[in-house]
Amino acid sequence: MKITMTSSQRFIHPYLPQTETQIETMLESIGVSTISELFSSIPEKLRLTRKLNLPPTHSEQETLSIVKKALRKNKTVDEISSFLGAGIYQHFIPTVIQTLLSRSEFYTAYTPYAPEISQGMLQALWEYQSLIAEITKLDLVNSSMYDMATALGEAALMCTRVTRKEIFLVPSYLQPEKFQTLLTYTQGAGISIKTYPFDKETGKADLYAISELTKSHKNQISGIYIENPNFWGIIEEGVQEIGKITHDLKGIFVIGFDPISLGILKSPGDYGADIAIGEGQSIGLPMNFGGPLLGIFAVKNDRKLSRAVPGRIIGITTEVKSANRAFTMTLQTREQHIRREKATSNICTNNALCALASTIYLSLLGPIGLERLAELCMSRTTYLLEELHSIDGIKSPYFSGVPFKEFIFQLNSKFSSNDLEIFLQNNNIQGGLSLQPYFPELKQCFLTAVTETTKISDIDQFTQKIREFILEHGG
Amino acid sequence: MFKQTTWEKSLIFELSIPGRIGYEVAELSDKEKSLLSQSKQRIHPDLMRKKRLDLPEVSELSVVRHFTRLSQMNYGVDTGFYPLGSCTMKYNPKICDFVTTFPEAQNIHPYQDPSTVQGSLQIMFKLAKWLAELSGMSKVTLQPAAGAHGEYTGIMIVRKYHESQGNLEKKTEIIIPDSAHGTNPATATMCGFKTVIIPSNEDGCVDLEALRSAVTDRTAGMMLTNPNTLGIFEQNIEDIIKIIHDVDGLAYYDGANFNAIMGKVRPGDMGFDIVHFNLHKTFATPHGGGGPGAGPVGVITRLEPFLPVPTVDFDPDTQTYFFQYDHPFSIGKVRSYFGNFSIILRAFTYILRLGNEGLKAVSEMAVLNANYMKSLCQTIKGFSVPYGKDSFCMHEFVLSSKQILRDTNISALDISKFIIDRGFHPPTVYFPLIVPEALMIEPTETEPKKMLDDFIQILKDISRLVYSDQEEERNQILEAPCNTSVRRIDDVKAARNPILSYRMLKQQEE
Incomplete structure (x- = not known):
């Protein structure tokens, strides 16, 4: 059949099934003779008459080659020895996950508004909530948010919604992306974000500063946020104490966590968290250049809190006429489609498929797998830290606190950190995130991450190259 | 005849038998064990987990079978007709999913040096350009993660705009028709505005008289879907927007229904100032059983300084793509990193496949x-x-x-x-x-x-x-x-x- 591009009534494409005869029958049934008549409600002067400046139609083969050609300009972390982390981590993803995620009954479905026909996704999301409840030791989990940064924004809004107080306390040493998102999210509600500093020696939260801050804003604090491990990768030891300070103020205690760390560290619920948020990318999702991610949002099961939670929640129930198990979206009166301007959030589309990936991941690993994974990350991180420690010209670790899967090292001021970055890049190594642009006081400092995908030989080569750099630059 | 598969609804937890694993994480070598205990000794024992987590212990096949069975108790576009109004549940072309599985798409860290991610940046740059052309906007951000997130971004831009004019204290209201999606009023609230609902007329369209009496100096802007949620094109759109613009309000186009107008009419030509797109509706990216989607936002030239940072630009001298942080009145960031890249890539592929005539x-x-x-x-x-x-x-x-x-x-x-x-x-x-x-x-x-x-x-x-x-x-x-x-x-x-x-x-x- 000849493909003509002049009349779109006759534009033939695999995604557009109506044949010319069918189109004619349909037009007849409507009572018009052309498709353009159907657009007659658009005022004539607004109708497009020119051709838009868009690419032409491409065959599947052509499309594939264009996309491949563009993507080939990327260099993947498989080709670079990468020690980048700072919020997104390279962990191994078991093959089973991609296989199951490509079941199109899951991924071509909409939000399960019609529960009887959507039990599969509903149950999977309920199991997601259950697995996250298990690792956080908090009973109530929503069925996902966009990422950890927006989860933090929503947590801050929730604290004010519940307490009606307007100061939210966070570490000054948050991931910059997260901090900027928090600032945006809290503007509309008029929430004031105040920061507490870290101890310059240990890299941990400065407890004294926190208690001073809380004294000067006694009845205004809606909640306190702490991350464990924190942005420097360090395990915070004062979590319990900060929780106590928060609760004494009748504020809400929010903990940010790395799901993998919970294999060996206590859970947010064990520390008295009211809300726990996390980034689920590390449990089963590719890095994807930073998205889609998975915002984890867990809450203590408390009547007041549960009504203020943002996002979708799945509940277990039964059929109307039997005791057979069934799943459905519940507590919907908090949500935008019912409560409109009084909703707890505007979120509608979330990251359900990402939550499914994490559900499969946690099911595969189980308790032993998660524990061992956490141990592997921590031991190899210690290895890199020690190896760098042995190099003159490098301060490793920069902070004395104990790291989990990343830490900071500093290059002696007689070298240029810019030169080091270029040197490493030329040797196909991405040695970590340079912190100075975001935190000027951390001169020549790099945040470097190690996971189970980092081989001992990668670490040896990394430290070897740093030695060479220092030698070459007159160390 | 339709009959959905029915399996017993066992929970993954109920399949658990102690000692089973579904994926084996490598055991620690002796050296690794000693490094670990060296670190652990320095942490207060109170912080360490005492008892292993109560996660299910299941074999690989159990996991595969469990979730395969769950998928059989779910219904997607690939299963059958999905005429869910306002959700645009169209076919999701397989090539668009396929390209996202390439390592060059997946295995990229967002903090990699821009010189190593030129492919991703090129794709983002071009998609943003195409969306701008389709909507008649001058610049597009790909950062928002979903439609409602795009609305949020757009209304924060409205907020920042009035703030830059020194008018934020006065401009407190957003006008929304009673036929609007719930996300519209919920978004206005999140951005700190009061929602003013106007009734529809007997044709289901914006009632111009009701609109005129609702608009005041307090009007910061209006959110409108066109065609509206009844599937009707608002013929008085130019008058509507003029009423809003006359009080220095901004007109926000909710792109949920963009699938009706591609190549036929553009929100920019109607007079809108801000537009969001749902890539998971109009541009055929799958809805994932609830997400992830993507909600790019386009603005007119005057509002470019307010866009979230960074956007992606091209330097013709060096022929390279780069992150542009120069948006002096930027609303900041609405999420981490740059957007849902794997969704962006699907939409890019989809547009190539359909092209100008096809869309x-x-x-x-x-x-x-x-x-x-x-x-x-x-x-x-x-x-x-x-x-x-x-x-x-x-x-x-x-x-x-x-x-x-x-x-x-x-x-x-x-x-x-x-x-x-x-x-x-x-x-x-x-x-x-x-x-x-x-x-x-x-x-x-x-x-x-x-x-x-x-x-x-x-x-x-x-x-x-x-x-x-x-x-x-x-x-x-x-x-x-x-x-x-x-x-x-x-x-x-x-x-x-x-x-x-x-x-x-x-x-x-x-």
Whole structure:
């Protein structure tokens, strides 16, 4: 059949099934003779008459080659020895996950508004909530948010919604992306974000500063946020104490966590968290250049809190006429489609498929797998830290606190950190995130991450190259 | 005949047997063990986990089988017709998914040096350009993660704009029609605005007089979907926008219904200042059972300084793509990193595949399919189209079964359950709120005529059954669904006694 591009009534494409005869029958049934008549409600002067400046139609083969050609300009972390982390981590993803995620009954479905026909996704999301409840030791989990940064924004809004107080306390040493998102999210509600500093020696939260801050804003604090491990990768030891300070103020205690760390560290619920948020990318999702991610949002099961939670929640129930198990979206009166301007959030589309990936991941690993994974990350991180420690010209670790899967090292001021970055890049190594642009006081400092995908030989080569750099630059 | 697979609803936790693993994490070497204990010794024992987590212990096959069975108890576009109004559940081309599995797409860290991610940046740059061209905007950000997130970004831009004019204290209200999506008013609240709802006129469109009396110096802007949620094009759009602009308000275009207008008319030409797109609707990226999607936002030239940072730009001198942070009045960031890249890549691939002519044909066929269905559905006894009965709809229309409710006490919900029994996903019910017993139908351009005819036949069957004098026939509707993996669900029980996790279930059982 000849493909003509002049009349779109006759534009033939695999995604557009109506044949010319069918189109004619349909037009007849409507009572018009052309498709353009159907657009007659658009005022004539607004109708497009020119051709838009868009690419032409491409065959599947052509499309594939264009996309491949563009993507080939990327260099993947498989080709670079990468020690980048700072919020997104390279962990191994078991093959089973991609296989199951490509079941199109899951991924071509909409939000399960019609529960009887959507039990599969509903149950999977309920199991997601259950697995996250298990690792956080908090009973109530929503069925996902966009990422950890927006989860933090929503947590801050929730604290004010519940307490009606307007100061939210966070570490000054948050991931910059997260901090900027928090600032945006809290503007509309008029929430004031105040920061507490870290101890310059240990890299941990400065407890004294926190208690001073809380004294000067006694009845205004809606909640306190702490991350464990924190942005420097360090395990915070004062979590319990900060929780106590928060609760004494009748504020809400929010903990940010790395799901993998919970294999060996206590859970947010064990520390008295009211809300726990996390980034689920590390449990089963590719890095994807930073998205889609998975915002984890867990809450203590408390009547007041549960009504203020943002996002979708799945509940277990039964059929109307039997005791057979069934799943459905519940507590919907908090949500935008019912409560409109009084909703707890505007979120509608979330990251359900990402939550499914994490559900499969946690099911595969189980308790032993998660524990061992956490141990592997921590031991190899210690290895890199020690190896760098042995190099003159490098301060490793920069902070004395104990790291989990990343830490900071500093290059002696007689070298240029810019030169080091270029040197490493030329040797196909991405040695970590340079912190100075975001935190000027951390001169020549790099945040470097190690996971189970980092081989001992990668670490040896990394430290070897740093030695060479220092030698070459007159160390 | 449709019959959904039914498996026993065992929870993954109930399949657990201690000692089983589904994936083996490498054991630590002796050296690693000693490094670990060296670190552990420095942490207060109070911080360490004492008892292993209560996660399920299942084999790899158990996991595969469990989730495969769950998928069989789910219904997607690949399974069948999904005329869920306002959601644009069109076919999701497989090539678009395929390209996202390439390592060059997946295995990229967002903090890699820009010189190593030129491919991703090129794709983002081009997609943003194409979306700008399609909508008549001057610049597009790809950062927002979903439609509502795009709305949030857009209304924060409205906020920042008025702030930059020194008017934020005065500009406190956002005008929203009563037919709008719930996300609109919820977004206005999140951005710190008060929502002013205006009623629709008898045609289902914005009532110009109501709008004039609602607009004041306090009006910061208006959020509007065009075609609106009834599937009707707002013909007075230029007047509407002029009323908003006259008080220095900004006009926000909710792009949920963009599938109706590609290549036909542009929000920019209508006078809108800000537009969001749902890549998971118009640009065929799968909805993922609830997400992830992507909600890019376009703005006119004057509002470019307010866009979230960074956007992607191209330097013709060095022929390289780079992150542009120079947006002096930027609202900041609305999420981490740059956007949902794997969704962006799918939309990029989709646009290449359809091209200029193809996208126009998409909107034309979507509108043709909707009008065809409307013309036939509204003649079925008991059903009516309360708004726009005698005019053409755009890509969707809203049917009402209020006559059926009045005559037979059978509700739109009952009808939707019967539709399921015949193997179709039901339409959106009870939305928009201004239509009683609403059934909102959006066939999309990818469904063949046969499918549309089959669906129309079901409505005819329903009409026959509800008006039947035999109780058995009526009961077929009232007892539906019975071909699904579960029958009608007790939502009230779910809300009255929330059991939201296995932990809560165990607590209840104890």
